[in-house]
Amino acid sequence: MKSLLRNEAVRFVLFSAMILALPALLAGGYLLNVFVFVGIHTLLAVALNLLLGYAGQISLGQAAFFGLGAYASGILTATYGQNPWGTMVAVALAVGLLAFLVGFPILKLKGHYLAMATLGFGIIVYIALNEAVDLTGGPSGLPGIPNLSLGSYVFDSDLKNYYLIWGVTLATILLSLNLVNSRIGRGLRAIHDSEVAARVMGIRVRLLKVQIFALSAVISSIAGSLYAHTMTFVSPTSFGFNFSVELVTMVIIGGLGSIYGSFLGAALLTLLPEMLRAFQDYDIVVYGFLLIAMTMFMPGGLVRGVPELARRLLARPQKGKADA
Amino acid sequence: MLEVSGITQRFGGVTALDDVSFRIGAGTITGIIGPNGAGKTTLFNIVTGIYTPTSGTVHLEGKNVTRHAPERLAAQGMVRTFQNIELFGKMTVLENVMVGLHTRGRSGILASALRLPWQIAEERRLREQALHWLDFAGISDLAEIEAGNLPFGKGRLLEIARAMALQPKVLLMDEPAAGLNSRETLELARLIRKIREEGVTVALVEHDMELVMDICEAIVVLNLGRKLAEGTPREIQENPDVIAAYLGEG
Numbered sequence: 389m390k391s392l393l394r395n396e397a398v399r400f401v402l403f404s405a406m407i408l409a410l411p412a413l414l415a416g417g418y419l420l421n422v423f424v425f426v427g428i429h430t431l432l433a434v435a436l437n438l439l440l441g442y443a444g445q446i447s448l449g450q451a452a453f454f455g456l457g458a459y460a461s462g463i464l465t466a467t468y469g470q471n472p473w474g475t476m477v478a479v480a481l482a483v484g485l486l487a488f489l490v491g492f493p494i495l496k497l498k499g500h501y502l503a504m505a506t507l508g509f510g511i512i513v514y515i516a517l518n519e520a521v522d523l524t525g526g527p528s529g530l531p532g533i534p535n536l537s538l539g540s541y542v543f544d545s546d547l548k549n550y551y552l553i554w555g556v557t558l559a560t561i562l563l564s565l566n567l568v569n570s571r572i573g574r575g576l577r578a579i580h581d582s583e584v585a586a587r588v589m590g591i592r593v594r595l596l597k598v599q600i601f602a603l604s605a606v607i608s609s610i611a612g613s614l615y616a617h618t619m620t621f622v623s624p625t626s627f628g629f630n631f632s633v634e635l636v637t638m639v640i641i642g643g644l645g646s647i648y649g650s651f652l653g654a655a656l657l658t659l660l661p662e663m664l665r666a667f668q669d670y671d672i673v674v675y676g677f678l679l680i681a682m683t684m685f686m687p688g689g690l691v692r693g694v695p696e697l698a699r700r701l702l703a704r705p706q707k708g709k710a711d712a
Numbered sequence: 713m714l715e716v717s718g719i720t721q722r723f724g725g726v727t728a729l730d731d732v733s734f735r736i737g738a739g740t741i742t743g744i745i746g747p748n749g750a751g752k753t754t755l756f757n758i759v760t761g762i763y764t765p766t767s768g769t770v771h772l773e774g775k776n777v778t779r780h781a782p783e784r785l786a787a788q789g790m791v792r793t794f795q796n797i798e799l800f801g802k803m804t805v806l807e808n809v810m811v812g813l814h815t816r817g818r819s820g821i822l823a824s825a826l827r828l829p830w831q832i833a834e835e836r837r838l839r840e841q842a843l844h845w846l847d848f849a850g851i852s853d854l855a856e857i858e859a860g861n862l863p864f865g866k867g868r869l870l871e872i873a874r875a876m877a878l879q880p881k882v883l884l885m886d887e888p889a890a891g892l893n894s895r896e897t898l899e900l901a902r903l904i905r906k907i908r909e910e911g912v913t914v915a916l917v918e919h920d921m922e923l924v925m926d927i928c929e930a931i932v933v934l935n936l937g938r939k940l941a942e943g944t945p946r947e948i949q950e951n952p953d954v955i956a957a958y959l960g961e962g
Contacts, residue, residue: 563825570824570835571810571817578800578811585798588760590786590815590878599821645802 396565403648404558411550420546422662424618427553428611429654433638434557434564434647435607440636441644442568443600444580445495446503448632449510453605455517455627456483457612459524462533462622467523472536476613480606487605491598510632517624529623536617549618556614560607564647576600577645641682643689652690713738713913714759714790714882719768721754728754730937732768736882736930741904741914743924743945746934747957752917753795755934756886760792761785772882787815789881795890795917797867801860805851805870808859809842812877816841842877849873849903865896872903876910883907885916889923901927925949933957 414420436450460479464470494505517524524530536543536552543552567573575596578586587593616622634657642653660678664671686693714736721729729751736742744752757763759770761782769778772790780788800808817838819831846852849869854862859870868888875883888904889897897920904927908914918924924931925945933941933948935957941948948954 566827567821567825570831571814571819571838572821572824574803574807574811575814577803577807578814581800581802582798584762584782585794585800586811587782588762588786588792588798589811589874590783591811592783603821 396569399648400562400565403561403651407554407558408551411547419662420550422658424546424550424553426651426655426658427550427557428615428618429635429638429658430651431553431557431560431611431614432608432635433642433650433654434560435604435611436635437639437642437645437647437650438564438567438576439600439604440639441646441649442573442576442580443597445597445601446499446636447506447601447604448503448629448636449506449508449513450604450608450635451627451629451631452510452513453483453487453608454612454615454631455513455622455624456486457609458616458622458627459517459530459612460609461613462530462616463523465617466530466533472534472613472617476610479613480609483609484602484606488598488602491601492594495594495597495601507629507632510629514624514628517627524624527624529621531621533616533620533622535620536614543617553614553618556610561647561651568645568647572596572600580645637679641679641689643691643693646689646691649689649691652694656690713740713773714915715771715774716755716759717769717771719755719758719770720766721751721758721763722766728937729758729765729934732934732937732939734932734939734942736913736915738913739908739911740929741908741916741927742930742932743928744915744917744932744934745919745921745924745948746940749936750934751937752934753886756792756884756917760790760884786878789879790884791875791878791880791882792884793868793871793875793886793888795886797864797871799859799862799867799870799874801858803859804855805846805857805859805862806839806842806855808870809845809874809877810838812845812874813838813841815878845873845877846870848876848906850899864891865893868892868896868900869903872907876907876912880912882913882915885914885918887917887919889918889920897923 410423411420414423432450432454436447439445439447457479460482461472461475464475464479465472490509494502494509497505518527543549568576575586575591578589578591579593579596583593638653638657639650640653641656642651643649660675661671664674667674682690682693717733719729719732720727732755744755746752754763758765761780761784764779769776771777772788777785777788777790800811803811817834819834823831843852843855846855849872851866851869851873854866859867862870872888888900892900901923904914904916928945931943931945931948932939933954940957941951941954943951
């Protein structure tokens, strides 16, 4: 069983099966809707993890790419009646190109400076979404975005959107797993460990960083388009600085440099606020406390911390047996 | 093969290197020695493009490569190792060497994500080549170990295997014997000779005089940022200026 789990293909099939079977367990309730968002957040967290967890480059502006995808899809389909699928692809490519152009100057920066620059980019986009009232509807948002459809089949329920979004997310996970286990993935990890050594190995560090930044923007933009068509309404508050920070938290809590960790982080941070409703006014305090505790006691993230915890819990009763 | 002429490097008011010139012949092993602070590592950083010199030029096979970036120089055959081994600690030993083969592959993001057939074939080829270089350095049994867990001496061998994977024309080694015990140093000397037999020109900065005198055909001595002497090991050993510098009389 354990050696089977080491096999990448087996793991992916098991994970996909679990995801595809989940709606049957949730029986169409309110949680199904939450898991639609887990799918979108996983997509965003995987995109950021390629940049942050593998290449070691921080971005505090990921919500901007998400927002640009959502708004561009929303405006072009709702206001201008374009085909949503074609729009999604065109928008993703345009956002990728934008990220490429923005990335070239700012990915020269490192650490805190890069954080500041991406933060600045995120704020500019946020302000633009608020101020370009004629296009975006400003702070009151953009309504009337159509659901996606295939012929006469319309993705208008939680269940349909669940399979649509998770289909895209699973495909992205598969492609990302391939990517991180390739020449490109090794290049990214090399940059993360030692930029000088990577350059001396002939890796064109700057270009590779910018490429992966653009790729993460493309994926985030697709997530944004899917979000817009699922919600049929977007407003700027979903794409602010807070959400960028939440994405970074998902990646770190889940596990830097682990694709499945991104799913765990996204799932936890999406489900936790729902589960903490019982604490009412104190939920945000408990939420903060849990995040601090997890970063302290599981520095490798959930993906490494949970198996470790399980191993310890399982080891204890055996010890008791030996004593008796 | 490698020609350094009139290299001067100033950092603020400090002159780290002052008008240093020398030539390294193809297929030789050359030692660059000198007391601490002589400017040896600075010189390596200039030759491999990590620093840009204040003035002077570096030529590789007659081509001016003075302001080339490290990644470009690496692709042109100028490869180095570091004094404090710079391995990719969280990758396996094999993956480290495969990073050294980065320029031998050409699959990009799309081909890698989609696992196109030629990308799979390329990965297999890179893997085989990586194993060859691990075998060359005598550490193929460690292929699947995480590089960060290697003992220091093996880490040094891995760094050399990884550098060889780039199939350099010139290999610059910054204190390869530092931190090695005497048995490991002997192994290293054998490996360096083997590297030369592959047709690679070797230059090393080294403090271990026994090793330098043993394997080098030519020696360049630096002192306080200037070239003090140049010659065969015997000439250097008998040079009064060198003796004075090492004994601190200069």
